[in-house]
Amino acid sequence: MSKATQIVAVDVGGTHARFAIADLGADGSITLGEPTTLRTSDHAGFQTAWEDFRGQQGGALPNKVAMAVAAKIKPDLISFTNNPWIIRPPLISEKLGVTSQVVINDFAAVAHAAARAPADQFLHLAGPEEPLPETGTISVLGPGTGLGVAHFNRQSATHYHVQATEGGHGDFAPLDSIEDAILARLRRRHTRVSNERVVSGPAIVDIYQALAVMEGRAVHEKSDVEIWTAGVSGADSLAAAAVDRFCLALGSVAGDIALVQGASGVVIAGGLGYRIRETLVASGFETRFCAKGRFTSLMGSLPVKLITHPQPGLLGAAAAFAQTYL
Incomplete structure (x- = not known):
């Protein structure tokens, strides 16, 4: 390949669909253009959102597309949990006028982004302050509406394989009396309590209410957004305690996932992780990550990073396209 290949990178979630033109260089580089964010509720379906973006780009788009979607990837029909759109992969070429396509799960895209992002787009959280290793398995997890879990295995600095998982649905294991109460x-x-019931954005409500009951306080109905805002700012001491408890649980779960996947490094991803980054660094996250009995010293040897790239879904979709075709 002698020159850059242009594609449309897309990241479709429940609330927003993000689009950008990406240049894939002959040297393996990925350059994203300025992203356009559209509300899914403003469009009848993906095709009308695509046409809206195409109009904003002057009426013409590259004939290649890479899509990251917040849904289970199925060959014939992809439906979303949090928006009414459907996507039929066999019809993408015809409907969008493209000749090449890649459709992957949104958290698989995040793992691709973690594999491709430069070192300066990671914030150090725990373990040795060094770059992620160039070989071995890197665990990737991101608390959001649920708990996304994936990993990628690096054979070298430029060759890797991504594996999406359902690791967020592993059993939650409490470590103290407060977590017993939660x-x-x-x-x-829930007869069975999974990790994402505790380590996800909406879970802060149950953590907050459990702490209120323990202290004999009235249980006020607050939204997850209200609790996160008051907790991160310190405006509400009980909300702040709930955020701290969340950080502890995230550390425990991240450590468990690293052990299960045989990781040589860990990446925390997602907007929620970035929002509480300062709290994570100052919390007991690292202590809990390492608290694995006979494997405590091993856990302490793993670098743990937070990816700070502003559009990991778009970057990851473009990276998946490059890996597939280039």
């Missing part, structure tokens, strides 16, 4: 509260509604 688990007991959740078990009233």
Whole structure:
């Protein structure tokens, strides 16, 4: 390949669809153009959103597309949990007028982004302050609406393989009496309590309410957004305690995933992780990550990073296209 290949990179979530023109260089570089963000609720389906973006780009788009979607990838029909759109992969070429396409799960795209992002787009969280290793398995997890988990295995600095997983649905394992109380509260509604019932954005409500009950306080109905805002700012001491408890649980789960996947490094991803980055660094996240009994010293040897790239879904979609075709 003698010159850059242009593609349309797309990241479709429940609330927003993000589009950008990406240049894939002959040297393996990926350059994203300025992203355009459209609300899914403003469009009848993906095709009308595509046409909106095409109009904003002057009426013409590259004939190659890479899509990251917040949905399970199926060969014939992809439906979303948090928006009414559907995508039929066999019809993408015809409907969008493209000759090449890649469609991957959104968290697989995040793992691709973690594999391709430069060192200066990572914030150090725990372990040795050194770059992620150039070989071995890197675990990637991101708390958001749920808990996304994936990993990639590096054979070299430029060759890697991404594997999406359902690791967020592993069993939650409490480590102290406070987490016992959180688990007991959740078990009233869920026979089996998975990690994402505790380590996800909406889970902060149950953590907050469990702490209120422990302290004999009235349980006020607050949204997850209200609790996160008050907790991160320190405006509400109970909300701040809930955020700290979340950080502890995230450390424990991240450590478990690293052990299960045989990781030589870990990446925390997602907007929520970035929002609480300062709290994570100052919290007991690292202590909990390493608290694995006979493997404590091993855990302490793993670099743990937070990816700070502003558009990991778009970067990851473009990286998946490059890996598939180039």
